[in-house]
Amino acid sequence: MSSLDADFMHDVANTPRGRGILTCIQCGRCTSSCSVARVVEDHNPRKLMEMIILGLRREVLHGPLPWYCLSCFTCLDRCPQNGDVGETMFAIRNLAVKEGNTPRAIVDQAQNLFGTGRVVVPTRMALIQRERYGMGKEPAVDVEAVQKILRKTSFDKLIYR
Amino acid sequence: MKYAFFLGCLIPAREPNYESSVRKVSSELGIELVEMKGANCCAPFSIQSLDYVTWLALAARNLTLAEEMGLDILTLCNDCYESLLMTNTILKNDKELREKVNGILADLRLEFKGKIDVKGFIDVLYDDVGLEKVKNSIKEPFDGLKAALQPGCHLTKPKRIHFGEWMGIRALDELAEATGAKSIAYERKEACCGGPLRGINDEIASQVAKQKLDSIKGSGADCIVTVCPFCYVELDMGQLEIKRRSKEEYNLPVLHFAELLRMAMGMKLENWEIRTHRVPITKILNMKEAK
Numbered sequence: 371m372s373s374l375d376a377d378f379m380h381d382v383a384n385t386p387r388g389r390g391i392l393t394c395i396q397c398g399r400c401t402s403s404c405s406v407a408r409v410v411e412d413h414n415p416r417k418l419m420e421m422i423i424l425g426l427r428r429e430v431l432h433g434p435l436p437w438y439c440l441s442c443f444t445c446l447d448r449c450p451q452n453g454d455v456g457e458t459m460f461a462i463r464n465l466a467v468k469e470g471n472t473p474r475a476i477v478d479q480a481q482n483l484f485g486t487g488r489v490v491v492p493t494r495m496a497l498i499q500r501e502r503y504g505m506g507k508e509p510a511v512d513v514e515a516v517q518k519i520l521r522k523t524s525f526d527k528l529i530y531r
Numbered sequence: 532m533k534y535a536f537f538l539g540c541l542i543p544a545r546e547p548n549y550e551s552s553v554r555k556v557s558s559e560l561g562i563e564l565v566e567m568k569g570a571n572c573c574a575p576f577s578i579q580s581l582d583y584v585t586w587l588a589l590a591a592r593n594l595t596l597a598e599e600m601g602l603d604i605l606t607l608c609n610d611c612y613e614s615l616l617m618t619n620t621i622l623k624n625d626k627e628l629r630e631k632v633n634g635i636l637a638d639l640r641l642e643f644k645g646k647i648d649v650k651g652f653i654d655v656l657y658d659d660v661g662l663e664k665v666k667n668s669i670k671e672p673f674d675g676l677k678a679a680l681q682p683g684c685h686l687t688k689p690k691r692i693h694f695g696e697w698m699g700i701r702a703l704d705e706l707a708e709a710t711g712a713k714s715i716a717y718e719r720k721e722a723c724c725g726g727p728l729r730g731i732n733d734e735i736a737s738q739v740a741k742q743k744l745d746s747i748k749g750s751g752a753d754c755i756v757t758v759c760p761f762c763y764v765e766l767d768m769g770q771l772e773i774k775r776r777s778k779e780e781y782n783l784p785v786l787h788f789a790e791l792l793r794m795a796m797g798m799k800l801e802n803w804e805i806r807t808h809r810v811p812i813t814k815i816l817n818m819k820e821a822k
Contacts, residue, residue, distance in 0.1 A: 386583035405723050409738040437731055440739070441576050442723035443688040456689070463580040472581070475730030479577040487571045489578065492544035499547040499803060505554070509538055512569035515592065515639050522635050523585040 375425040381465065382422050388461025390454030394419045400445035400455040406438050413438035415445055415455050422462070436466040437473055467528060480529040484520055487511030532659050534605035534650070535597035536564035537615065540572050541760045542607055548804040549760055552789035553607055553652065555798050559668055560660050564605065567596050573611040574618075576727050587628065588635045590618035594649075595641040603648045605655055607789075609759035613685035616649040620692050651686060652789070653758055657702040665709050670797035672711025676818060678791070679752035679783075680707055680714050681743075681766060683759035684723050707756060707788070710795035717750035719743055726765035737776060740769045744781050754784040754815050756791050763787060767809045784812040794819060 382388040400415035401407050407414055412434070421430050430436070439459040446456035466472070479489040488511060497508050520526050542550050557564055572578070574589040593615060597604045606612050622629045623645040633642050650658075656665055680703055687699035700721065704714040725739030744766065747755060757763040767785040774780050785808065790800060805812060 405719075405725070405739050405742065406728075406735060408742065410735055434732075438728075438735065440684075440723045440725065440727045441579075442684040442727075444684070444722070446689045460579055460583070464583060467581050473731045476577045476580060478730075480581055483572055483578060488540040488544070489572050489575065490540040490544040496544055496547050499807075500543060500550070503547065503551055503801075503803065505547060505550055508543055509566060510569060511571050515569065516571045516589070518638055519588045519592065519635055520585065522638065523582060523588060525582055525585045528581055 372426055372429060375427040378425040378427040378430075379423050382458065382461050385461040385464055387454070387457040387464075390449070390452070390458045391419060391422055391461075393451040393453045394423065394455075395451055395453075396420060397450060399448045399450060403444045403448045405442060405444070406440060410438060415439075415459075418462075419455060419458070422458075430462060431466045431469050432471055436463045436471065470531075472528075477529055480525070484517065484526060484529065485513075487513045487516040532561055532655070533563040533565060533602055534655065535567050535600050535602040535647075537567055537570060537573070537593060537597075537604045537606040537611055539606065539608045539611040539760075541764075546760050546763065546787075546807070548807045549607065549763070549787045549789060551804060552787060552793045552800075556789055556793050556796065559796055559798075560656075560664065562605075562655065562660065565600060565602060567593070567600070567604075570596055573606075573608075573614040575610040575614055579614070584631065584635070586614070587618050587622065587632050590614050591622060591632045591636060591643045592639065592641060594619055594622075594647065595636060595643050598644055598646045603650055605650050605652065607652050607760065609651070609683040609685040610761060612649065612651045616692055619645070619647075619649050651758075653686060653699070653703055653706065656706055662705055662709060665706060665792070669710060669795045671819070672795050673791075673819065674711060676712040676815065677715045677751060677753045678707055678712040678756045679717050679747040679750060679754070680704060680720065681724065681755055681757045681759075681762050682721065683757065683762045686758055687721070703758065703788070707791065710791055712756070712791065712795075715750050715752050717752065718746045724759075724762040724765040725769070726761040729765060733772070736765070737769065737773050740765050741773055741779075744770065744773070744783065747783060748781055752783065753818070754786055754812070756786050756788050758788050770810050782810060784808065784810050784815050786812060786815065
């Protein structure tokens with residue numbers, strides 16, 4: 371049987387955006403309003419909240435569970451407790467990332483951000499079209515300012531390891 | 532009406548045709564768009580998933596640039612809208628976080644003061660320009676084109692930072708119907724397009740998009756009209772992806788809301804803009820010509 375970690379719920383609650391876990395009454399409105407839960411059996415926000423309350427730290431943070439949510443915030447608007455399930459998902463992802471559980475696509479976007487100040491790198495075609503059709507050169511990003519912020523928050527250490 | 536124009540990453544990188552239509556429509560309606568020099572990524576879902584304070588600091592830097600310009604922000608992307616609006620709301624209300632973020636921004640000689648608002652393109656059209664003025668600008672209305680409006684999640688959610696879900700969607704419906712189109716009802720209109728999972732889990736992203744496309748197809752719509760550039764990619768290019776995966780074909784043309792409005796205002800799309808659409812929009816253009 372999995373080990374139960376009584377501190378886990380409080381670790382989630384003390385992570386920014388994770389406060390809502392403390393007010394969850396397991397009603398399941400989040401699951402019934404979830405677009406992903408309709409098509410993926412593994413994704414069940416109510417059950418995920420239950421797993422956090424029970425203290426199943428490994429099961430929550432080390433598998434794919436943090437990465438099914440679309441952050442559409444439908445559950446957040448539906449929660450009768452203002453429990454912010456969609457917000458709590460961000461807390462879970464922030465904790466999962468610290469354990470090294472980060473999908474490649476997220477790392478790619480973050481590295482784009484560090485290198486160019488943007489998460490999406492323009493195609494050559496888009497740049498040509500902007501210039502040719504009167505919208506001018508690609509708007510310049512102050513990459514140095516972005517990197518200063520990212521170093522100060524140690525974000526670079528999260529994405530280059 | 533003058534705004535700090537926050538372009539974000541995706542639009543200049545992939546959808547210059549969205550920007551060009553917004554610029555044309557704005558200039559007709561007296562909306563002045565001022566470039567935000569040096570602005571960075573808004574810090575969307577992917578970055579927020581990595582680190583909380585990094586998100587707030589990156590978004591706050593953009594907000595302070597607009598504060599220095601003395602202008603409210605106008606953004607075209609629902610993801611940028613969510614990130615900037617939420618950060619603005621949080622930092623205006625939470626002194627401790629504001630001080631923390633300002634500590635980071637101090638190195639850049641910037642300070643978040645909380646002096647401006649963040650608006651989406653639809654808010655600006657509805658609240659600042661006004662429905663009447665939009666109606667009066669219509670020179671070549673559509674003749675009952677059946678449009679499935681796709682508001683996108685963060686146009687209206689979470690409701691605590693907006694006016695409320697149905698208010699925002701109604702505003703969009705009214706603006707769309709001002710063009711002579713008919714906003715048709717369909718199930719799961721308020722639901723997500725699936726886009727945020729693109730790249731993380733393509734299979735699920737497609738399944739979520741499919742729920743939406745099935746419902747739209749069943750409603751008898753002539754086309755889909757999107758507000759958000761992510762919804763646009765997911766529902767336009769996404770149809771090709773679904774066809775590749777499951778052989779299912781929808782052939783639903785997808786227009787940016789700004790394109791719909793522009794055409795109704797009597798400004799034709801140029802060939803290069805028409806050609807950026809993955810699902811051909813000729814059917815819609817022909818309906819308009821035939822009138």
